[in-house]
Amino acid sequence: MVVACIADFDVRRVLLDSGSAADILFESSFLQMGLKETNLLRAGTTLLGFSRERVQPLGFVTLPISFGDDNGYIMNMVNFAVIRAKSGYNAILGRTTLNSFGMVISTPHLCTMFPTSSGVVTIRGDVRQATRCFQIAAQLVVDQLDPRESQPVVPQEGVINVTLEGGRFF
Secondary structure (H helix, E strand, C coil), X not given: CEEEEECCEEEEEEXXXXXXXXXXXXXXXXXXXXXXXXXXXXXXXXXXXXXXXXXXXXXXXXXXXXEEECCEEEEEEEEEEEECCXXXXXXXXXXXXXXHCCCEEECCCCEEEEEECCEEEEEECCHHHHHHXXXXXXXXXXXXXXXXXXXXXXXXXXXXXXXXXXXXXX
């Protein structure tokens, strides 16, 4: 998770998700940037989420996004799906956009590297922010669970104890 400059706004809590096919801008961020629904291009597209839930975007908007530091920067136009959903993130960048920037992500090091005309730039994520976003995401999942739907674990019929050498049971 990094900070990105999107449409001249420093946007924090941007997830670089090489497992995602879509670039997402959450509605709350979209509105905080002063953008209006009239800026959205409507499309009949449905996105499929991680847990196979279907999400209907409010629309799509193409915005400039840049990354960099004192050693250089890169900028591309990104077509975001604007989504109305609760999230710990403000935006999610998917693999197509990450590849267009030439980004190499190191999850254990919480950083990304990419080439610029001035050389390779490294952007480091914030461990506290990443942890907080993970906690928010986990809580959102727990909040969606319906305790009436949880089933007790019932042992499978036909399970028998097997004695192995040494008298241990498995």
